[in-house]
Amino acid sequence: MMKAPVFMVAVITVAVGILTTTSASAASTQAPVFGEVWQTVKDNFFDPALNGVDWEAARERYRKEAEAAGSPDAFAAVVNRMLSELKTSHTRYYTAREPEYYQLAGIFWPFASKKLKPFLRGGTPRYVGIGVSTAEVEGKTFVRAVFDGLPAAAAGVRVGDQILDVDENPFHAIGSFSAKENQPVQMRVQRTPDAASTTVVTVTPKSLDPATMFLEAMKASVQVIEESGTKVGYVHIWSYAGETYQEQLEDELSGRLREADGLILDLRDGWGGANPNYLWPFVAPPLTMTSIGRDGKRTDYRTGWSKPVCLLVNEGSKSGKEVLAYYFRKARRGMIVGSRTAGAVMAGRPFVMSDGSVLYLAVNDGLLDGTRPEGNPVVPDLEVPFPIPYAEGGDPQKTAAIAAIVKAVRGKQPSP
Numbered sequence: 001m002m003k004a005p006v007f008m009v010a011v012i013t014v015a016v017g018i019l020t021t022t023s024a025s026a027a028s029t030q031a032p033v034f035g036e037v038w039q040t041v042k043d044n045f046f047d048p049a050l051n052g053v054d055w056e057a058a059r060e061r062y063r064k065e066a067e068a069a070g071s072p073d074a075f076a077a078v079v080n081r082m083l084s085e086l087k088t089s090h091t092r093y094y095t096a097r098e099p100e101y102y103q104l105a106g107i108f109w110p111f112a113s114k115k116l117k118p119f120l121r122g123g124t125p126r127y128v129g130i131g132v133s134t135a136e137v138e139g140k141t142f143v144r145a146v147f148d149g150l151p152a153a154a155a156g157v158r159v160g161d162q163i164l165d166v167d168e169n170p171f172h173a174i175g176s177f178s179a180k181e182n183q184p185v186q187m188r189v190q191r192t193p194d195a196a197s198t199t200v201v202t203v204t205p206k207s208l209d210p211a212t213m214f215l216e217a218m219k220a221s222v223q224v225i226e227e228s229g230t231k232v233g234y235v236h237i238w239s240y241a242g243e244t245y246q247e248q249l250e251d252e253l254s255g256r257l258r259e260a261d262g263l264i265l266d267l268r269d270g271w272g273g274a275n276p277n278y279l280w281p282f283v284a285p286p287l288t289m290t291s292i293g294r295d296g297k298r299t300d301y302r303t304g305w306s307k308p309v310c311l312l313v314n315e316g317s318k319s320g321k322e323v324l325a326y327y328f329r330k331a332r333r334g335m336i337v338g339s340r341t342a343g344a345v346m347a348g349r350p351f352v353m354s355d356g357s358v359l360y361l362a363v364n365d366g367l368l369d370g371t372r373p374e375g376n377p378v379v380p381d382l383e384v385p386f387p388i389p390y391a392e393g394g395d396p397q398k399t400a401a402i403a404a405i406v407k408a409v410r411g412k413q414p415s416p
Contacts, residue, residue: 030069034063037082051088088374089348099129099174106125107210119352125210126207127174127207129151129177130155132146132147146159148221150206150217157201162190181207218237219252224259227403237270238269254302262307264405265311265312267317275320279328279331279333287302310408311336314341321341326373326378327368335381336381338380341378345373346366
């Protein structure tokens with residue numbers, strides 16, 4: 001669902017992997033950047049009528065507050081409030097003070113490298129981090145996802161941990177780690193509502209390359225879980241923004257997952273980017289080719305996956321991942337387990353502003369079989385609540401998916 005990006009001319013200064021600015025310099029750049037964002041939306045948003053929003057009036061409502069914002073974070077918050085009035089996915093303003101800025105750059109890197117290299121330290125979209133995503137709940141920061149194989153996972157950080165501080169300073173997704181590459185940091189977390197559950201996790205941040213880290217996390221996620229005499233294969237596709245991920249999936253199906261009795265394909269969180277033909281291994285007729293050597297030795301090569309498969313989704317499953325879920329259901333290939341997807345299916349494109357910040361903007365709408373998926377989430381066959389705060393690393397959705405595969409292997413799974 002993603003297209004090659006369009007970029008505006010931009011100039012950016014990056015230090016230690018994070019865009020830095022003083023309050024005075026922020027004030028001098030925020031007025032023109034606000035104007036750039038506003039104009040870019042007006043000129044490029046998928047709907048010339050701007051979803052019925054009076055865009056001129058919106059500029060007047062937010063302009064003074066944006067220009068007076070005392071920090072890049074405060075400025076971004078104002079801009080994103082304005083953009084939220086469009087009520088459209090794939091429309092958000094990012095700064096170099098958040099991991100998603102670099103991740104977005106990495107996703108579009110094959111198209112964006114010439115434009116972005118001068119703006120990033122070392123000419124790549126690397127940032128120093130630990131490999132988590134977080135969620136704000138009632139003013140508290142919780143770990144929403146832990147990327148497999150990255151520093152946080154190795155250190156034992158759990159989904160549901162409330163992050164209290166890092167080296168006794170307030171947590172910041174970029175600022176807490178940007179100057180501490182390969183240096184152990186002390187992250188204080190609370191694991192249950194009881195403050196007595198507070199513990200300190202020692203984690204060593206490293207330089208993360210978004211162009212490769214999601215593939216590394218995908219490889220590290222692969223498991224074959226023994227449950228009630230059934231071998232349940234599992235793989236988490238954190239990003240589907242490129243054919244590399246599909247190629248890796250197919251390698252795993254014929255490799256480490258080959259002997260599994262069934263498969264869980266986890267599409268929760270991360271980034272989208274998939275297209276419908278990525279379902280080919282699961283819906284096409286399985287094919288077998290046998291190679292016979294001079295010595296008579298036979299080697300079978302199989303394509304496709306005809307065994308049971310279960311899709312895991314949640315509100316973090318967006319864009320191309322939702323397209324896969326839609327057609328997976330249409331093919332009646334197996335159960336969909338989890339929570340409702342985001343209903344965020346637009347074609348987005350990044351535009352670089354004059355200070356190096358990025359406006360990710362919905363530039364194309366789309367239909368699936370004549371129906372507009374934007375705003376219409378995929379509802380799982382089996383809905384399983386997953387409250388993040390204080391989850392203590394538990395995963396009720398994955399547990400339910402394992403049970404669904406066991407039933408399917410035993411021939412007891414109901415039709416989705």
